[in-house]
Amino acid sequence: MRESNSKQSPSLPDESLWLAPYAMHAADSVGREHAEPPHPYRTAFQRDRDRIVHSSAYRRLAHKTQVFTGDRGDYHRTRLTHTLEVASIARTVGRVLRLNEDLIEALALMHDIGHPPFGHAGEDVLDQCANDVGGFNHNDHAVRIVTLLENRYPDFPGLNLSREVLSGQRSRVKGQASQDGHPLLEVQVVDAADSIAYDTHDADDALVLGLLEWGELHEIPLWRDATDRVNRRYATLDQHQRRRAVIHQLIEIMVSDLITHSSQALASADVDSPLAAMNQIRPLIGVSTELQQQVAELESFLFKRVYRHPTILAERALAAEALKEMFARYREFPESLPTRWRQRLETEGTSRTVCDYLAAMTDRYALDEYRRYEAVTSDA
Numbered sequence: 329m330r331e332s333n334s335k336q337s338p339s340l341p342d343e344s345l346w347l348a349p350y351a352m353h354a355a356d357s358v359g360r361e362h363a364e365p366p367h368p369y370r371t372a373f374q375r376d377r378d379r380i381v382h383s384s385a386y387r388r389l390a391h392k393t394q395v396f397t398g399d400r401g402d403y404h405r406t407r408l409t410h411t412l413e414v415a416s417i418a419r420t421v422g423r424v425l426r427l428n429e430d431l432i433e434a435l436a437l438m439h440d441i442g443h444p445p446f447g448h449a450g451e452d453v454l455d456q457c458a459n460d461v462g463g464f465n466h467n468d469h470a471v472r473i474v475t476l477l478e479n480r481y482p483d484f485p486g487l488n489l490s491r492e493v494l495s496g497q498r499s500r501v502k503g504q505a506s507q508d509g510h511p512l513l514e515v516q517v518v519d520a521a522d523s524i525a526y527d528t529h530d531a532d533d534a535l536v537l538g539l540l541e542w543g544e545l546h547e548i549p550l551w552r553d554a555t556d557r558v559n560r561r562y563a564t565l566d567q568h569q570r571r572r573a574v575i576h577q578l579i580e581i582m583v584s585d586l587i588t589h590s591s592q593a594l595a596s597a598d599v600d601s602p603l604a605a606m607n608q609i610r611p612l613i614g615v616s617t618e619l620q621q622q623v624a625e626l627e628s629f630l631f632k633r634v635y636r637h638p639t640i641l642a643e644r645a646l647a648a649e650a651l652k653e654m655f656a657r658y659r660e661f662p663e664s665l666p667t668r669w670r671q672r673l674e675t676e677g678t679s680r681t682v683c684d685y686l687a688a689m690t691d692r693y694a695l696d697e698y699r700r701y702e703a704v705t706s707d708a
């Protein structure tokens with residue numbers, strides 16, 4: 329059912345007053361799987377955003393690992409604060425480009441909702457363990473959460489989100505070619521903002537946690553550029569102020585380049601609808617080739633020096649072991665699953681149900697659960 333923000337509901341904002349013609353207007357949404365009457369003053373995408381914010385999977389992001397686990401203090405990003413940084417950057421870009429900020433916010437807030445505990449280590453383990461039922465991927469799982477696993481509304485399973493939000497999330501699954509060309513511009517903005525957020529905050533966190541030395545980052549031209557700009561502006565900064573200023577400068581460089589380059593691409597493509605933007609040969613949202621190269625250098629540096637740091641790998645291995653053992657145990661004794669999950673065994677099968685249950689856990693819940701399990705088995 330089409331949710332209209334047109335004349336019959338005067339209290340709904342008229343997005344066409346500020347959105348560009350290539351933006352996805354809520355009034356043009358193809359609707360939801362389960363038809364619902366329009367809301368008197370919230371557009372379809374505002375409702376989607378609100379449903380995501382009120383979901384339990386969203387709240388659990390507060391206690392899920394982004395890169396660094398909770399044992400390392402409380403400075404570094406969690407999955408939730410990463411998500412909020414992505415939403416903040418993406419909304420800034422979306423507003424300048426006159427795209428649909430509500431849709432952008434909904435997409436940004438749900439983009440990592442499918443992550444299991446322990447970040448990518450957790451994802452790799454679940455993927456192997458659920459091999460017999462097609463494996464596990466956090467982007468696919470996000471769709472599963474919002475279409476099936478969240479249980480909040482009496483009228484339908486999941487959150488019954490607009491199809492544009494669902495297809496935006498589906499387009500994040502790597503290697504999944506879309507028959508409809510590129511994703512909506514709003515989806516492209518969230519993807520770009522995701523990279524900007526993690527490239528900058530992972531460097532920041534790694535410095536604070538002592539996994540990287542300041543001098544090492546100086547090998548990276550993009551980092552040097554940001555540092556030079558900060559040094560030109562501030563003569564005397566202590567080490568902490570300088571680090572923060574360089575991170576802010578990095579974000580500024582990347583966001584400005586993204587906006588400038590995307591604005592030029594939009595102007596030269598002269599697209600007059602979301603569909604026309606999706607059917608372009610190249611995606612219209614992105615940074616310049618020059619910045620792309622510099623970002624690739626920063627990313628490969630972070631990959632080698634941070635994501636592959638021996639202490640991070642050791643933490644990952646421990647977390648992976650815990651999750652693997654729990655998977656094996658629940659698969660063998662599915663009757664020990666909590667009632668809500670046990671009820672799903674018949675329709676979803678054992679492997680998928682165990683996978684869903686473990687994926688929903690926060691890091692600390694998973695560790696508590698694992699310790700309980702260890703205590704029981706060592707007493708036996």
Ligand code: MG
Nearest residue numbers: 410439440522
């Ligand atoms: Mg992300």
